Amino acid sequence: MVPENGDARSAIRGWLQENVTGGRDVPNDEALIDNGVMTSLQTVELVVFLEDTFGIVVEDEEFDEENFGSVEAIARLVESKAA
Amino acid sequence: MRPEFTLHDLLYNSLASDPGKPAVVDGDASYTYEDLERESSALGAALADSGVGRGDRVGVLVEKSWEATVAMLAASRIGAAYVNVNPLFKAPQVEYLAGDCDIRVMIGDTHKLDELSPKTVETAFYRGAKPEGQSARFYVDVEEALRGDGLKRDRRVSESDLGTILYTSGSTGMPKGVATSQRNVVVGAQIVSEYLENTPQDRILSALPLNFDAGMSQFTTSLRAGATLYLLRSRLPGDLLKALRRHEITGVTGVPPLWALLIRGAKSLRENPLTHLRYLANTGGRIPQANLDELRGLLEPSGTRIFLMCDLTEAFRSTYLAPDEIWRSSPEQGNCIGKAIPNTDIMVITKEGEEAAPGESGELVHRGPTVAMGYWGNEEATRKAYRPNPLAPPELLDVERVVYSGDTVKRDEEGYLYFLGREDAMIKNQGYRLSPEEVENLLLGSGLVHEACAFGVENPAVGQDVIAVISLRNGAEEGAVDRVREHVIKNGPPYMVPRKILVRDELPKTGSGKIDRKGISSAYANG
DSSP states (O other): OOOOGGGHHHHHHHHHHHHTSTTOOOOTTSOSTTTTSSOHHHHHHHHHHHHHHHOOOOOGGGOSHHHHSSHHHHHHHHHHHHO | OOOOOSHHHHHHHHHHHOTTSEEEEETTEEEEHHHHHHHHHHHHHHHHHTTOOTTOEEEEESOSSHHHHHHHHHHHHTTOEEEEOOTTOOHHHHHHHHHHTTEEEEEEEHHHHTTSOTTSEEEEEEESSOOOSOSEEEEEEHHHHHTSOOOSSOOOOOTTSEEEEEEEOOTTSSOEEEEEEHHHHHHHHHHHHHHTTOOTTOEEEEOSOTTSHHHHHHHHHHHHHTOEEEEOOOOSHHHHHHHHHHTTOSEEEEOHHHHHHHHTTHHHHHHSOOTTOOEEEEOSSOOOHHHHHHHHHHHGGGTOEEEEEEOOGGGSOOEEEOGGGGGGOBTTTBEEEEEEOTTOEEEEEOTTSSBOOTTOEEEEEEESTTOOOEETTOHHHHHHHEEEOTTSOTTOSSOOEEEEEEEEEEEOTTSOEEEEEESSOOEEETTEEEOHHHHHHHHHTTSSEEEEEEEEEEETTTEEEEEEEEEEOTTOOTTHHHHHHHHHHHHSOGGGSOSEEEEOSSOOBOTTSSBOHHHHHHHHHTO
8 A cells, every 4th residue: 555645754654663763753853864763774775665665766866864864854855756 | 204103193294295285074164184283282282181191091972073083183192092982882882981991081972972871981072062961070162172272292102002992892792992002003004005005186085984993094094195084974875976976086995785885876877987986995894796796897997996805903904805806706716805914914823823724724813013902901802812923933032912813714825815704603794793792782681581692694785684582581571572672772783783583482502501602593594
């Protein structure tokens, strides 16, 4: 099932809970990379998840800290692509 | 030219040849060699005012930044040793380290300092807002310290002084520190900058953490060459590609997972090749053959040379395979790690303590000026790894010390070394060398685990995955494994978190009653 765009935040948070934080819910504005929440390899796995779930393609140059710094930033990237 | 005895001698030589040259670029800010001299003098004076004496340890808990590079030189100029703390460490590891080497002053980012228990250190220099926590008794603002008057003169420092302590994963369940002299650091920079042929024209990317021997080496080699160092904190492929292009980087050093990320940008690399990139150096593990082939295909046509290095924290740097010899490492021929770095001998020593014949396996033993001073405060481990040179003439009564690496290797007829395996159970994950005991200790610390066994399972993308098999304490309830995982994530760096945690009623033991790690790991590998 493809979630609606409005669900991007909860889908990302669900993925983080399951694969990264061991059950802890991550606020939308928490710094994911500066605080070492996610490793670069986990970020690669997240991109695969986003591409599969939302049917989007993340370009090499977009795959940076600005777009992947927080749940909010990632959701905006997804929304801009799915729009 | 001054003779090169200490880290700050490297600074003075580059300063004398071109004071206005950019030394460090951090984001949009660029700092010259003059800035580096002035601010390291100011910070050195402030550290001395806070009671840092010659031989004392200064912790650096700020993320990779201009201030982090200044801190290393500031400590060096007053004869203190800098200890770069792994930015991925959580409070338990940082507190352990601060106690283990008795950190006199911790220079840290405020949010990192605020995670620490009260009075972890006597004095903290903070970067950011004033800390709210009680991690130190006295606080000093780094920004203010950098604006100070500076040292009237540097302290007397010799190449035999402790220069830095490099912490690696230890088999006692906590990190252990490799005590590294000023001479080790300086000679390491001389050797590496010589074979990478670094010049003032180089624009070197710092993509590795500074607490890692190989990461520190980009700073020291760049400093020595009078080159410019570009600090990159992000390890995401988009940022890496943009940094390589925007700064027209000429040299980059990284670990295998970084290249896997770089290859993701294959399309962009083919359309717009990295023509400025003179060399790429790998360290911290073997690049999977498919990735190496792809990397060569993407980079060599536009002139990039690929160096495969092999580091040994206990001796700072160890061997490398030169670009023209890279074909020697292949699935058919084995994992060729090249030859000794310049000014160094690598011996292959058999169990009988003799030099192995070509083709015969033995332990890699490193001899040369980068052999470190030993493990800080750990006599047993030091005596085991740092031993008298077995091939020295008996007439030399107080024989020099060499490092027994624990790596099993062989040498071919032409003198090239091949890595065969390790004698201990060290796990290689994402470029980190990780002791299973440290993972087990972290699991047991949850209070829910009765027995734990951790081991590595081959995964070309990361080196090895960390797998843990545990038995739970009596009375552990539903969901205990999730709580164990949560504990590990909260209290340990990400690379230490097991990919899988499996639960058994009891763990198999060896004849002597110890947990049978070998048996458990091969049972797992066989499904």
